[in-house]
Amino acid sequence: MGGNRTQILIVEDEKHMREILKMLLEGEGYSVFTAEDGGRGRDLLEKEIFDLVITDIKMPDLDGYGILKKALQVSPETPVIMITAFGTVENAIEAMKLGAYDYIHKPFKIDEIRLIIKKALEKKDLARQVTLLKERAITGLEHIVTANPSMREILKNLSRIAQSRANVLITGESGTGKDLVANAIHNLSDRKDQNFVAINCATLPEGLLESELFGYMRGAFTGAAQNKQGLFEIADKGTLFLDEMAEMPFQLQSKLLRVIETGSFRRLGGTTDLTVEVRIVSATNKDLKEAVSNGLFREDLFYRLNAIPVHVPPLRERREDIPLLIDHFLKRRDSRKRFSKKATELLINYPWKGNIRELENVVDRMLLFSDAEIIRDSEIPQEITAGLLPKPGPAAEIGQGIELEPYLEDIEKSYLIKALDRTGGKKIEAARLLGLSFRSFRHRLAKYGIK
Ligand SMILES: Nc1ncnc2c1ncn2[C@@H]1O[C@H](COP(=O)(O)OP(=O)(O)OP(=O)(O)O)[C@@H](O)[C@H]1O
Ligand SMILES: [Mg+2]
Structure with missing residues (x-):
């Protein structure tokens, strides 16, 4: 997306129709572009990135098929919805075979079109999630910083582990680097040119997780508008990374076990068995063995997934890595700043329950709020020095009493502005800081009206 608003392109030669759609969609908060003929639609497709394209089929110069083709070419993940005149459903079906997401008839009901658009946009988000994860898969060992002997041992074994076809279960507390390890396993293997597909079992509701993994056939359930490949198919001959494995619903565990045992499965609503060869790397920060003894996780599946166990130790058990990691994060931010010896010592002694991710956040935040070249121990946030929860700056003198709400709001506001300043207005980065x-x-x- 260009900005952070969802962008929709409407290609429609009938003025009236074009304007109704534009009004409707702007009313829903979308940012709407319109083109009154196919040629202009094509130009816009080349210039902008859209989250959704709605195009009339019948237009004088370049018709809806031409728009569809162009859209598939410049942005294959953008769903395209075709508009057809009543009584020409065949055209629409033809377009769907060519890759259109769905179609609507003229005249249409407002609610109908709202629903189709909402679904199309949801689908796009899922697709994007998966590609992002694929694009991210560029980590080799060189990105894993460590001087700790047991971590070194793990890294040394990783190349050999990568060469095997056996499934790997990566365990470790949150933020210890399990994602990095999973990536490295794929990239060190001879599967590296095939897909690495990652999915987080905790973030999707059960039904969606199932349809993402196994795919579905058109009509398998309401909303299954076309056939869709599952991640197992996409990961064929490659690696499927199942993150937060402990959250996999019990019923899906059985299905997963079956795929591992037989190498085949069916799409939801499908009638033919598909055969795949997928290496499964899973990760969890929970104790899966305990989940097994509590009857929450299938024991047979546990053994299948855990053919090769890799345990990533928490940061507090490898404190020698802390100064190295600090350096690494400073370099990655292109910062000339350094931490004083005393400041580094404080960081070395902190328990880091959130592990490397927490350290990374603290370093980033200190870069943000300190103007000095050398960051001193006095600047280390109190939460670290006290080993306590975050506190926003020095507490005000209570004296005769203070108004806590506006006081906290002031602090919050100033941090939001500082963060935006420091990131040159990039909201995603500022949020992370x-x-x-x-x-x-x-x-x-929005609450404080900050632009
Ligand atoms: N050894 C390391 N060297 C450099 N960066 C690291 C290292 N370990 C972790 N990181 C960084 O720390 C952050 C957290 O790592 P990662 O996401 O791999 O952790 P995780 O164990 O998967 O966490 P979670 O359990 O929350 O999913 C990432 O930004 C990662 O790049
Ligand atoms: Mg992770």
Whole structure:
């Protein structure tokens, strides 16, 4: 997306129709571009990135098929919805075979088109999630910083582990680098030119997780508008990374076990067995063995996944890595700043429950709030020195009493502005600096009317 608003392109030669759609969609908060003929639609497709394209089929110069073809070529993940005149459904079906997402008839019902658009955009988000994860898969060993003997041992074994076809289960506390290890295993293997597909079992509801993994056939359930490949197919001959394995619903565990045992499965609503050869790397920060003894996780599946166990130790058990990691993060931010010896010592002694991710956030935040070349121990946040929860700056003197709400809001506001300043207005980065989700960051900006 160009900005952070969802962008939709409407290609429609009938003025009236074009304007109704534009009004409707702008009313829903989307940013809408319009083209009154195919040629202009094609030009826009080349210039902008759209989240959704809606195109009439019948147009004088370049018709809807031409727009569809162009869209598939410049941005294959952008869903395209075709508009057809009543009584020409065949055209629409033809377009769907060519890769259109769905179609609507003229005249249409407002609610119908709203729903189709909403679904199309949701689908696009899922698709994007998967490619992002694929694009991210460029880590080799060189990105894993460590001087710790047991970590070194793991890294040394990783190349050999990568060469084997056996499934790997990576365990370790949150933020210890399990994702990095999973990436490295793929990139060190002879599967590296095939897909690395990652999915987080904790973030999708059960039904969606199932349809993402196994795919579906058109009509398998409401909303299954076309056939769709599952991640197992996409990961064929490559690696499937199942993150947060402990969250895999029990019923899906059985299905997963079956695929591992037989190497084949069916898409939801499908009638033919598909055969795949996939290496499964899974990760968890929970104790899966305990989940097994509590009856929450299938024992047979556990053994299948855990053919090769890799345990990533927490940061507090490899404190020698802390100064190296600090350096690494400073370099990655292109920062000339350094931490004083005393400041580094404080960081070395902190328990780091959030492990490397937490360290990374603290370093980033200190870069943000310190103007000195050398960051001194006095600047280390109190939460670190006290080993306590985050506190926003020095507490005000209570004296005769203070108004806590506006006081906290002032602090919050100043941090939001500082973060935006420091990142040159890049909201995603600013949110990260403050340890906030993008949503919550955006919400706070709106609350204080910060532009
Ligand atoms: N040894 C390392 N060297 C450099 N960077 C690291 C190292 N380990 C972790 N990181 C960085 O720390 C952050 C957290 O790592 P990662 O996402 O791999 O952790 P995780 O164990 O998968 O966490 P979670 O359990 O929350 O999924 C990432 O930004 C990663 O790049
Ligand atoms: Mg992870």
